Amino acid sequence: MHYVTEASYVSDYKIKIRFENEEVKLVDLESHLDGPIFEPLKDITYFRSFTLNQDIDTVTWPNNADFSPEFLYEIGQSISEHFDTLRAKRVK
Numbered sequence: 171m172h173y174v175t176e177a178s179y180v181s182d183y184k185i186k187i188r189f190e191n192e193e194v195k196l197v198d199l200e201s202h203l204d205g206p207i208f209e210p211l212k213d214i215t216y217f218r219s220f221t222l223n224q225d226i227d228t229v230t231w232p233n234n235a236d237f238s239p240e241f242l243y244e245i246g247q248s249i250s251e252h253f254d255t256l257r258a259k260r261v262k
Contacts, residue, residue: 172243173227179218183211185229186249187242195246199237202245207235 176188183200203211210233211217223230230236 172239174222174229174239174242177220177222177229179220182214183217185220187229187246189239189243193243194249195243196249197242197246202237207233211235 172189172191174187175190178186180186180196182198183203184196184198186194187197188194199211199217202208211231216231220229220231222228223236226236228236228239228242
């Protein structure tokens with residue numbers, strides 16, 4: 171079971187998240203903003219208004235939208251993997 175210990179906005183719909191095991195992942199939520207609870211998050215200013223809710227160990231928004239820490243961990247890309255991918259694209 172994973173839980174979020176830190177979260178910071180990166181860009182667009184991307185959040186850098188540190189988990190309890192010290193792993194840091196880049197989580198892109200753009201393709202996961204479906205349904206009425208997530209509709210307000212499509213406004214980038216609103217998206218940026220997330221906070222870390224330590225009662226449920228994940229990021230939440232003012233309208234109480236949230237994603238489970240397990241889901242965030244699953245879809246996140248390890249930061250080192252992300253930068254390796256970017257580096258590989260630049261080398262080509």
